[in-house]
Amino acid sequence: MTRIGQIPPAWLGLAALMLLFPVPANEFFLVQIGGYSLVLGTISLxxxxxxxxxxxVSLAQLTAAGLAAYTIPILGNNTQDVMGLGFGWWLTIPIALIVGGVFSALVGLIAVRTSGIYMIMITLAVAVSVFFFTRQNYGLFNGFTGFAGIGAPELFGIDMRAPLPFYYLCLTVAGSLFCATVYLSRSPFGLSLQAVRDNPRRVAALGYSVVFVRIYAFFLAGIVAAAGGILLVILNGRISPGTIGVDVAIDILVIAVVGGLRHPLGPFIGALAFVLLESFAIDLIDRERFNTVIGAAFLAVVLFSPDGILGLWGKLRKRIGAETAMPRSGSLSSIQREEVS
Structure with a gap:
């Protein structure tokens, strides 16, 4: 286990910054910037x-989040007079997490025997199929309208949709899943998953089931996505097919790539950049051209830093470190001084 003393100081500073963010922020920044960034970051994680x-690469993660979000009004309460079985949040949340995990595992069962563009196309086909099914099914998903009037949970009498509680709820969930992901990367399963990524044949020769490792990874990723979907339905108080549309699914991919796919912090950085652009870029450009701005930013990051914003930061740190290590002009290094003496 990682001890407090082994945690990088930058992580501790970031955690303190996130905890103190509500002090200067108003309700808009708390919910629409802070909370929404954490929700999208969780799904992108x-x-x-x-x-x-x-x-x-799976384009069905938002679909897993959406199905988990749909589970809340179907088993809980809504104002559409469709389904709404009246179960409490203590029961609907665990079931929603399981629904997201099982759905993602089923997607993995279909897709893990492929790779590259074929896996992307299979998961995209699943996402499109679920989108049209939810839009056309009125008995379970209430069709195009979806569900509205979804009440927020209460904890010790506190409305979790209120700006401050909602922000800290998102921060708690996102922080917990971030730490769990870091632990996963260093666990035996996480190491085996990375080994499968690098050389699946050698892993199979060692006696591991490559298919099982990949499907289980889909299951765990589905639970993470489901947690983001639950936060999303708490935020909006509604869920409809538009929430899980293909365009939004591609946004999740853009967020993850722009932030950086090699570290759990990357999706949250990408989500913050996306939300800031979505919130303030429309004041400078037409709403119809917002996707053009996102596409241009995506291409710029991919061209200059395949590792995303975190990759740019890493290159900047290395450059600063190299310049600091270089001897100053007019001075001699220790080796040069020895040669002179």
């Missing part, structure tokens, strides 16, 4: 687990 550690 599920993609990072698959793509970063497993080398598997």
């Amino acid at each position: 599920s993609l990072m687990i698959l793509a970063g550690y497993g080398g598997m």
Whole structure:
């Protein structure tokens, strides 16, 4: 286990910054910037687990989050007079997590025997199929309208949809899943998943089931995505097919790639950049051209830093470190001084 003394100081500083963020922030920044970034970052984290550690790019992670979100009004309460079985949050949340994990595992069962563009196309086909099914099914998903009037949970009498509680709820969930992902990367399963990514034949020769490792990774990633979907339905109080549309699924991929797929922090950085652009870029450009801005930013990051924003930061640190280590002009290094003496 990682001790407090082994945690990088930058992580501790970031954690303190996130905890103190509500002090200067108003309600808009708390919910629409801070909370929403954490929600999108959590869903993108599920993609990072698959793509970063497993080398598997899935466009169905938002679909897993959406089905978990649909589970809440179906088993709980809504104002659409469709389903709404009246179960409490203590029961609907665990079931929603299981639904997201099982769905993702089923997607993995279909897709893990492929790779590259074929896996992307299979998971995209699943996402499109679920999108149209939810839009056309009125008995279970209430069709195009979806569900509205979904009440927020209460904890010790506190409304978790209120700006401050919601932000800290998102921070708690995102922080816990971030730490769990870091632990996963160093666990025996995480190491085996990364080994499967690098050389599946050698892993199979050692006696491991490559298919099982990949499917289990899909299951874990589905639970992470489901947690983000639950936060999303708490935030909006509604869920509809538009929430799990293909365009939004591609946004999740963009967020993960822009932030960086090689570290669990990357999806959250990418989500923050995406939300800031979405919130403030429309003041400078037309709403219809927002996707053009996102696409241009995506291409710029991919061209200059395949590792995303975190990769740019890493290159900057190395450059600063190299310049600091270089001897100053007019001075001699220790080796040069020895040669002169």
